[in-house]
Amino acid sequence: MAIGSKDLSVESLDGFDNARLNEELKKAKAELFNLRFQSATGQLETHGNLKTIKRDIARIYTVMRERELGLRQEVVVPVEETKKGKETK
Secondary structure: OOOOOHHHOHHHHHOOOHHHHHHHHHHHHHHHHHHHHHHHHOOOOOOHHHHHHHHHHHHHHHHHHHHHHOOOOOOOOOHHHHHHHHHHO
């Protein structure tokens, strides 16, 4: 059983395209920064969150690298979804 946040399991990361993976990576790194800052100032109550976020970041990097090497297939966002996203903006 993988330790980490439930919404960033390997199965769910497989369904993300590369742009979404980069977005999740940025969010996870920002969260890690905030947790480290809280830890340094003595405000962090649960230190297990640091380990969880680190593992999520490693999991995202692993999926990205496997796609780069061709070990895992890249997800292509259908054209209809990209058009819908642009129309709503």
